[in-house]
Amino acid sequence: MTDQQPRTINVLLVEDDPGDVLMTREAFEENLHNRLDVVTDGAAALDYLRRAQPYADAPRPDLILLDLNLPRRDGREVLQEIKADPDLRHIPVIVLTTSKAQEDVLRSYQLHANAYVTKPVDFDGFIEAIKQIDHFFVSVVQLPPDVRRN
Template structure:
């Protein structure tokens, strides 16, 4: 289907960093129902996220994401560490990062913004509300916000 749209806009490349399979399914469902054509890439821990972003190992051919959805509570390397490393890298820091987490702790919100997260969303517990939150965020980020242009690296 995407081959027939070769002259249209390219699908948005979204990296979801999430270890909860249920939340991955809900996010996939929300993006399927949305109007924005996208390629959702999923990794389940912070180390995998960095491998994807730096195009190492099995992710050597990974696309540069237009947007990253980052859970804070991850195995191996947590979301804060990923966010800090990402925003310290001059090549990657312009990629918008949305923290999407179940944590309502004020210190997590403050720390995420200190580490230059572009937004902080708390995951609703109700599955329908979760899907609505992701769809509202998708509409905002891909219909209203102007994202940085893709690097012209060869």
């Protein structure tokens, strides 16, 4: 164990439910010290990741929290495109969804999701799940470097 401070990471939340966005923001503001950017549909997520307008100056996320049921582009499509793109496939993607359907779990892992987390329905459980995800990806694992960072 070291006394080194956990590093700060950039997290992209792809979520269309305003309540879940609010709870995630609250978890980050009160307990976590990472940058959280939010997009509310799958098409915007891909624009953000590819730094298309209006996201030309967006930081490359170190971690993506991806809902499955999104407008414009479904989360499964977004996951498939991320993992097929050589510039993006190294970014860990956590599917964070209300779906407990086994076909969604299986399909997400077939598309190379790094983890599948079912959202707890209560506020405290949701906050705790976000904190555990953050702890694991900030303090436990070593994330790949972004070779395109300046």
